[in-house]
Amino acid sequence: MPVDVDAVVLSNTQLSHDYNTVILAAPRLGDQALPGQFVMVKTTYGDDPLLRRPFSVFEILRDDAGRSTGVSLLNKRIGVTTRALYALRPGDHVRCLGPLGRPFSVAEPPEQAWMVAGGVGLAAFATLAANLRARRVDTTLFYGGRRADDLFHLDTFESLDVHLRLATDDGSRGDHGNVTVPLRRAFVSTDRTTPVRLYACGPTPMMRAVTELAASEGRATEVSLEQVMGCGLGGCYSCVVPVRGPDGTHFVRSCLDGPIFDGGSVVWEQLGE
Amino acid sequence: MSVDLSVDVGGLQLATPFIAASGCFGYGLEYGDIVDLSTLGAVAVKGLFLEEREGHPPTRIVETPSGMLNAIGLQGIGVRRFVADKLPGLRDCGAVVLVNICGSTTEEYAEIARILADADGVAAIELNISCPNISKGGMMFGSSLRGTHDVVSAVRRVTTLPLIPKLTPNVTDVASFAVAARDAGADAVSLVNTFLAMAIDIETRRPKLSNVVGGLSGPAIRPIAVRMVHECRQAAADLPIIGMGGIMTSEDAIEFIIAGAVAVQIGTANFVDPFVWSKLREGLTDYLHRHDVPSVSALVGTLDTTRGHTA
Numbered sequence: 083m084p085v086d087v088d089a090v091v092l093s094n095t096q097l098s099h100d101y102n103t104v105i106l107a108a109p110r111l112g113d114q115a116l117p118g119q120f121v122m123v124k125t126t127y128g129d130d131p132l133l134r135r136p137f138s139v140f141e142i143l144r145d146d147a148g149r150s151t152g153v154s155l156l157n158k159r160i161g162v163t164t165r166a167l168y169a170l171r172p173g174d175h176v177r178c179l180g181p182l183g184r185p186f187s188v189a190e191p192p193e194q195a196w197m198v199a200g201g202v203g204l205a206a207f208a209t210l211a212a213n214l215r216a217r218r219v220d221t222t223l224f225y226g227g228r229r230a231d232d233l234f235h236l237d238t239f240e241s242l243d244v245h246l247r248l249a250t251d252d253g254s255r256g257d258h259g260n261v262t263v264p265l266r267r268a269f270v271s272t273d274r275t276t277p278v279r280l281y282a283c284g285p286t287p288m289m290r291a292v293t294e295l296a297a298s299e300g301r302a303t304e305v306s307l308e309q310v311m312g313c314g315l316g317g318c319y320s321c322v323v324p325v326r327g328p329d330g331t332h333f334v335r336s337c338l339d340g341p342i343f344d345g346g347s348v349v350w351e352q353l354g355e
Numbered sequence: 356m357s358v359d360l361s362v363d364v365g366g367l368q369l370a371t372p373f374i375a376a377s378g379c380f381g382y383g384l385e386y387g388d389i390v391d392l393s394t395l396g397a398v399a400v401k402g403l404f405l406e407e408r409e410g411h412p413p414t415r416i417v418e419t420p421s422g423m424l425n426a427i428g429l430q431g432i433g434v435r436r437f438v439a440d441k442l443p444g445l446r447d448c449g450a451v452v453l454v455n456i457c458g459s460t461t462e463e464y465a466e467i468a469r470i471l472a473d474a475d476g477v478a479a480i481e482l483n484i485s486c487p488n489i490s491k492g493g494m495m496f497g498s499s500l501r502g503t504h505d506v507v508s509a510v511r512r513v514t515t516l517p518l519i520p521k522l523t524p525n526v527t528d529v530a531s532f533a534v535a536a537r538d539a540g541a542d543a544v545s546l547v548n549t550f551l552a553m554a555i556d557i558e559t560r561r562p563k564l565s566n567v568v569g570g571l572s573g574p575a576i577r578p579i580a581v582r583m584v585h586e587c588r589q590a591a592a593d594l595p596i597i598g599m600g601g602i603m604t605s606e607d608a609i610e611f612i613i614a615g616a617v618a619v620q621i622g623t624a625n626f627v628d629p630f631v632w633s634k635l636r637e638g639l640t641d642y643l644h645r646h647d648v649p650s651v652s653a654l655v656g657t658l659d660t661t662r663g664h665t666a
């Protein structure tokens with residue numbers, strides 16, 4: 083059941099001039115959060131900015147006894163709430179409502195897991211990687227960014243035994259180009275009968291490209307969509323995604339039926355910006 | 356002294372004056388896990404047409420200073436599926452249900468009201484003649500006195516349920532619409548729906564909403580909404596008013612009650628804090644104690660106009 087916690091900021095690590103990771107003391111959130119779920123965040127008590135914003139739960143933090151102590155958020159400074167999150171100091175408070183939404187389905191051996199992340203889309207995958215590792219699933223992260231210094235938390239994923247396949251727009255690290263470059267190569271070198279579960283999170287064009295590339299290999303992709311969201315609880319019908327079903331295309335609420343969708347069912351051209 | 360939070364809205368008995376506003380609380384059941392729906396005064400469900408509707412494509416909302424624009428386009432499951440799939444669950448939760456209805460024609464409003472008259476568990480009908488972002492229906496009726504009269508009287512003929520037209524603020528003289536609604540047989544009015552508004556992305560020079568225009572809600576509209584409740588109260592003191600527009604706290608709600616609202620609706624605030632309901636009750640109870648007012652009804656319309664001029 084979702085809770086609204088007034089979480090204390092334990093640390094804020096500025097990873098670059100626009101990315102940061104905030105660690106929040108929120109044991110009740112960490113207790114419940116499943117891979118792919120999100121929280122609705124508000125950094126102020128005032129009316130401006132008014133609405134909360136959705137953020138993936140990045141990591142669930144645990145003490146030595148394995149008890150949840152809190153969660154972290156991976157943030158990129160873009161708008162008003164993300165600017166406030168970037169500037170947080172230890173001791174500040176952040177209101178977090180969650181965990182919310184339908185989680186990823188977690189692969190089981192012998193299935194492999196391929197996680198495909200673009201930019202801040204990495205935020206969806208640390209908790210998933212931890213769950214996959216607990217199940218001993220062979221896991222690969224395909225991760226694209228603008229430049230070498232725009233790829234973060236590689237050590238986090240390495241420590242979870244995740245294989246890394248990197249790409250950068252300027253070729254300064256990994257493949258030159260976007261993340262579909264190493265992904266395409268992986269498809270070529272993997273037998274079609276090998277069971278693989280694919281996950282994607284990042285810019286919409288990238289998730290669409292991954293879904294279509296995977297489909298051409300006969301594989302499905304679970305995508306984590308970032309729609310503009312009002313409430314996170316199904317109240318406002320603003321975060322809808324056009325989804326193809328047996329009886330035609332319908333708008334379904336991303337907060338309740340997502341944010342994780344079967345990429346093949348999403349009508350990408352009607353998704354909006 | 357224990358204070359009495361219950362109110363009578365034109366024959367509709369509510370345990371508290373706090374009602375979830377239509378379109379801001381789904382069909383109510385979405386919140387059943389985190390809010391005890393029986394502790395709300397009532398739940399106004401998402402606006403319903405006769406048939407299912409898909410609504411507008413995204414982007415459907417955009418934040419603006421101390422407020423938001425929405426153009427959802429009344430996505431909904433239609434009244435029959437609502438009665439079959441949602442009403443039983445709402446009954447089980449003990450919710451008092453206001454069904455917010457919308458039609459493209461006067462006849463469609465009446466048809467929906469007929470279907471609801473036979474359903475079990477409907478406390479009242481809220482007539483949405485004020486939705487600003489659909490091409491046919493809604494505000495088309497509510498922005499003309501004739502249209503308001505026609506819809507209200509057509510629905511009045513087919514139902515004995517309390518009938519509450521929801522007024523649009525997108526008119527010059529909202530009080531004349533309250534009077535027209537009353538004269539056509541309304542038991543109460545609710546106001547305000549959202550203000551027609553617009554926001555533009557200056558980089559792309561495109562509207563931020565797919566529907567180009569949308570309705571403004573939230574704290575930004577509160578002072579205008581309070582003024583409109585005040586005007587309706589002055590023009591029709593005998594007509595119960597449900598006030599809304601940017602209510603975030605019990606203080607905001609009390610402002611509307613003093614202006615003349617017997618009950619209030621909470622829309623956008625619910626997105627910011629879905630647990631707002633108990634805080635509203637506590638704040639109001641505390642206020643009544645502090646001011647030695649025995650009940651909410653005793654506070655309604657107690658605006659002191661001895662200072663300053665009022666319109």
Ligand SMILES: Cc1cc2nc3c(=O)[nH]c(=O)nc-3n(C[C@H](O)[C@H](O)[C@H](O)COP(=O)(O)O)c2cc1C
Binds near residue numbers: 376377455621
């Ligand atoms: C996302 C959204 C959807 C809405 N949908 C409806 C609706 O279906 N029917 C209706 O009568 N009013 C609808 N409204 C208007 C609200 O019920 C309310 O009149 C308005 O938002 C002002 O109150 P607030 O400032 O507390 O939100 C909607 C408002 C919002 C923000």
